[in-house]
Amino acid sequence: MRMKHKKMTGALLAAIMAASLLAGCSSNGTNHNNSGAEPGAAASPSATAGEKNEAPVEITWGIHFQAAGVVENSEVQKWLEQKFNVKIKPVKVTDASIASGEVPDIFMLGDPANVSAYQNQGVLSSIDPSMLKEKMPEYYADIEKNSKLFQTVTFNNELWAIPMFIDEKKPYDLGMLWRKDWLTNVGIAKTPESLEEFEQAVYAFAEKDPDQNGQKDTYGLTGTATSTWSSGFYSVFGAFGVEPTMWHERGGEIVNGSVLPETKEALAKLRQWYADGVIDPEFITDTQDSYRKKLYNGRIGVIEEQIAKAALPESATITEMKSLNPEAELAFAKNPVGPGGSGSWNWGVKSNFVVFGSKVADQPEKLEKLFEILRAQSSDEETINMTSLGVKGTHWDFAESGAASGATKFLAGFEKQEQRDQQGIRLFSLGNITMQAYREKYSNPALHEAIQTYSDSPSWTDALLFSALPSDGKYKADLTSLMQKYFAQIISGEIPLEDFDKFVTEWKARGGDELTKEANEMYQAQFKN
Ligand SMILES: [Ca+2]
Numbered sequence: 001m002r003m004k005h006k007k008m009t010g011a012l013l014a015a016i017m018a019a020s021l022l023a024g025c026s027s028n029g030t031n032h033n034n035s036g037a038e039p040g041a042a043a044s045p046s047a048t049a050g051e052k053n054e055a056p057v058e059i060t061w062g063i064h065f066q067a068a069g070v071v072e073n074s075e076v077q078k079w080l081e082q083k084f085n086v087k088i089k090p091v092k093v094t095d096a097s098i099a100s101g102e103v104p105d106i107f108m109l110g111d112p113a114n115v116s117a118y119q120n121q122g123v124l125s126s127i128d129p130s131m132l133k134e135k136m137p138e139y140y141a142d143i144e145k146n147s148k149l150f151q152t153v154t155f156n157n158e159l160w161a162i163p164m165f166i167d168e169k170k171p172y173d174l175g176m177l178w179r180k181d182w183l184t185n186v187g188i189a190k191t192p193e194s195l196e197e198f199e200q201a202v203y204a205f206a207e208k209d210p211d212q213n214g215q216k217d218t219y220g221l222t223g224t225a226t227s228t229w230s231s232g233f234y235s236v237f238g239a240f241g242v243e244p245t246m247w248h249e250r251g252g253e254i255v256n257g258s259v260l261p262e263t264k265e266a267l268a269k270l271r272q273w274y275a276d277g278v279i280d281p282e283f284i285t286d287t288q289d290s291y292r293k294k295l296y297n298g299r300i301g302v303i304e305e306q307i308a309k310a311a312l313p314e315s316a317t318i319t320e321m322k323s324l325n326p327e328a329e330l331a332f333a334k335n336p337v338g339p340g341g342s343g344s345w346n347w348g349v350k351s352n353f354v355v356f357g358s359k360v361a362d363q364p365e366k367l368e369k370l371f372e373i374l375r376a377q378s379s380d381e382e383t384i385n386m387t388s389l390g391v392k393g394t395h396w397d398f399a400e401s402g403a404a405s406g407a408t409k410f411l412a413g414f415e416k417q418e419q420r421d422q423q424g425i426r427l428f429s430l431g432n433i434t435m436q437a438y439r440e441k442y443s444n445p446a447l448h449e450a451i452q453t454y455s456d457s458p459s460w461t462d463a464l465l466f467s468a469l470p471s472d473g474k475y476k477a478d479l480t481s482l483m484q485k486y487f488a489q490i491i492s493g494e495i496p497l498e499d500f501d502k503f504v505t506e507w508k509a510r511g512g513d514e515l516t517k518e519a520n521e522m523y524q525a526q527f528k529n
Contacts, residue, residue, distance in 0.1 A: 036445045046329060056085045057369045060357070062093035062107025063427040066446040074424025079386055082246060084373050087088040088425060098123055106370055110352050111229070113154040113476060115161045116468035118355065125361040135371035142436045151526045152467040153329035153353055162374070164432035165195055171308030173455040174344040175526075176235060177317065179301040182210035190333050195239045195338035197272075205301035206278045209210040219300050220273065222280035222291050225488045229480070231258075233270060234345040236305055238456070241340020244483055247519050249463040252528075254519040256512065258483045259504045267500060270491045284488045288324065292317060296324045304344060305332075313449035314399070314409070332453050334528040348461030351432040377400060378433045382439075385511035386431040390414065395425060400442070407444035464527055469518040474512025482507060 002297040062327050063070060070090045073075075077088050091097070093107045103123045111113050129150070133140045141147065142165070149163035149371050166172065178191055178201070185205035190197070202220025206209065210218055223232035231237065231244040240262040247254050257263060273279050280286065280300060294300045297316075309317045311332045321328055333343045354374065376383035389396040395414045414420050421427060468474075486503040489495045508516075 056087045058087045060089045062104035076424030112468040125356040164351040175454040177305040177310045180329040182301045191333045195336045198336040217278040218276040223283035237266045237336040238343035239338025247463045264500045343456045346461045390425040466510040
């Protein structure tokens with residue numbers, strides 16, 4: 001692994017060096033030859049030609065973690081380099097790259113636990129909150145309204161990340177996306193609302209030939225049993241009022257959703273479904289990407305999907321289905337209501353986190369530049385649009401023709417994420433660092449209405465907003481995989497349902513009790529109102 005990684009790094013480095021050599025030819029920052037007569041310079045958005053010609057600040061930038069790979073010298077990268085007089089080296093951040101000492105100056109992490117783990121490894125710079133306030137006043141005013149997010153990434157009384165936030169309009173909340181035509185084919189007229197109706201529908205999908213090809217080749221649903229953070233089947237657990245790994249508040253006490261009696265009830269249900277052939281056996285290895293594909297391919301009849309991806313005719317999953325399987329009809333619906341209410345995995349106001357590499361602390365000029373770019377990514381419409389949407393009229397436009405606000409759409413040739421990544425769109429975007437006013441301007445009223453209709457928020461989220469506990473680094477990953485192993489075996493019938501009690505005992509002994517104690521202490525100190 002390490003060998004391979006080193007090799008790849010070598011190739012990458014060579015590519016980057018070649019690229020920067022090329023870039024050097026037309027850079028206005030090289031010391032010699034700065035007569036200012038380069039033909040390319042005319043396109044510069046804000047070339048500081050008249051001022052003292054400073055060398056560009058070099059920034060190693062960890063690209064968006066969902067992007068598959070680095071694209072060198074993309075259009076967006078060149079735009080940022082010109083606008084901010086920087087030289088960017090885009091890199092893909094992985095645990096392995098960090099462990100080998102390649103720490104970018106700026107990158108994004110998804111979870112306070114990741115921030116905590118990297119802080120423990122000493123690879124991050126702490127952030128002075130007063131500097132954040134001074135350098136990004138517009139954003140600070142917004143994030144202050146969700147100030148508890150600061151506590152989720154404050155360790156040893158220091159702030160280690162800039163939290164981003166989801167506002168009350170929550171496009172990422174999950175609902176159910178059904179094969180409407182399959183429901184019709186099996187004689188179900190109403191999109192399921194209760195857990196009983198949900199159950200009837202998924203059984204019919206497995207047993208009543210919903211695709212009418214005369215073969216038993218479909219399942220009701222699949223799961224994501226080994227996702228990085230929990231157990232999958234979020235809406236089913238949610239119908240019992242729990243979410244595995246999440247901290248829940250019950251009568252002033254903080255308890256963990258992996259080990260509650262209702263969790264066992266949900267497992268009993270899932271186990272029955274599996275035994276009856278309703279759950280796809282691949283639920284252990286399936287991911288959100290793969291279950292979407294299974295929906296497209298007519299192997300399963302319902303998935304959990306984000307409201308923004310499925311509630312509107314132009315939503316991504318709907319248009320993808322239309323292009324792959326034009327005959328299929330889809331219907332979006334709320335999570336099923338069971339004995340514990342309804343709900344799903346919900347991230348609350350928590351979004352991702354921006355972090356600085358440890359070396360930035362000793363480079364005030366670089367820190368200054370990073371804040372300048374961050375401020376623009378938060379409050380400068382031109383910069384936000386360039387990094388997240390690309391060029392208006394080329395890559396994107398407003399959905400309504402001639403509109404100057406509201407929903408946006410990507411134009412032909414850039415509808416797919418892979419196509420946009422090639423232009424650098426998203427690679428340097430930080431997403432939810434944009435200030436509230438920008439979000440308002442670009443919000444889609446139809447989507448907002450859909451969120452009101454389908455979201456269970458604010459039913460529950462993590463009672464500690466996914467804060468990292470002091471001993472998370474020691475226990476959390478182990479306890480999550482312990483849970484996943486037991487739950488997969490219980491659902492698939494490899495071990496009896498009663499082994500859930502064995503799991504609870506083991507979970508407590510292997511650090512769960514200690515984490516529960518810390519969770520309660522943190523709740524009392526920081527989250528209880
Ligand atoms: Ca069939």
